[in-house]
Amino acid sequence: MIYEKAPAKINLTLDVLYKRDDGYHEVEMVMTTVDLSDRLGFECLNVNKVVIDSENRFVPDDHRNLAYQAAQVFKEYCGIKSGVKIEIDKNIPVAAGLAGGSSDAAATIRGLNRLFTTNLTNREMEKMAEQIGSDVPFCIQGGTQLATGRGEVLDPLPPLPPCYVVLAKPNIGVSTKEVYDRVNFERMKHPHTKKVIKALNNQDFSSVCDRLENVLEPITVSMHKEIPQIKEQMVNAEADGVLMSGSGPTVYALVKQESKADRIYNSLKGFCQEVYIVHSLR
């Protein structure tokens, strides 16, 4: 069995520019991976099928699983007739806005590229990833990147300066499609994406923290009061920056000091079922 790590992502910015004719939204977002990861294992099967094995009851074990879809796309593209077993050890909260399923799909493409020694380039793997979901191409290489188009046009950026990332996921469900469907361009306050990129170029942590913005946040907030409550607790515990990731519901805090990260963690532990202290990934 060979193994791949599948890290979660957070949005430092998320801007929506317009709705496209294909129904997707043109976006501009700065995303970065954090060290909360699923672990995926891959091995060949003699029979030509894809088998998903996970102990997490929220992870589908059939075609609905993005790792299953990635394996099918990979097998088709590379003309592979043997089957594959994929073990998913799930650590990223499910349906959280942290791209858990997307990262599993990307890890599957990378893992099968190693398992079958197919020598695909990152570019080829990103093209394949587009067929599975808008966040999957970013997850092929991860790190810190500017994602445009519907999320699949990628430009590498300098990493988020080293810090603690406290993630808090309230126990509520959010539909990404529903949040995008509620986008209202008239009332939108667009993020200063260029200033965040400049701050990353200068490795200026406090300017990054001052500019964290996500146009989907007010939409998800209007449906779930838990999100502003978590943000308020994080701010009261002296987080350097706070934002909702993706379409939510996970909210994160960026902090330099470990003692503050601990304080935020402790203040939220009773309120949220799932709270994690992790690091940004270089």
Ligand SMILES: C[C@](O)(CO)[C@H](O)COP(=O)(O)OP(=O)(O)OC[C@H]1O[C@@H](n2ccc(N)nc2=O)[C@H](O)[C@@H]1O
């Ligand atoms: C919110 C984010 O997670 C931020 O990274 C992504 O934009 C969403 O990425 P994702 O979950 O991989 O999205 P997909 O599985 O491709 O699309 C789910 C649904 O979200 C909406 N969607 C998604 C991406 C995009 N650029 N415009 C959209 O309008 C569409 O209604 C689509 O049917």
Ligand SMILES: Nc1ncnc2c1ncn2[C@@H]1O[C@H](COP(=O)(O)OP(=O)(O)OP(=O)(O)O)[C@@H](O)[C@H]1O
């Ligand atoms: N490998 C997977 N891990 C978790 N959920 C998966 C997976 N494959 C498919 N799913 C389905 O996708 C749904 C969304 O889960 P996921 O954890 O990918 O959401 P997300 O983090 O909000 O995604 P994104 O940030 O890309 O919008 C789940 O409810 C689950 O049914």
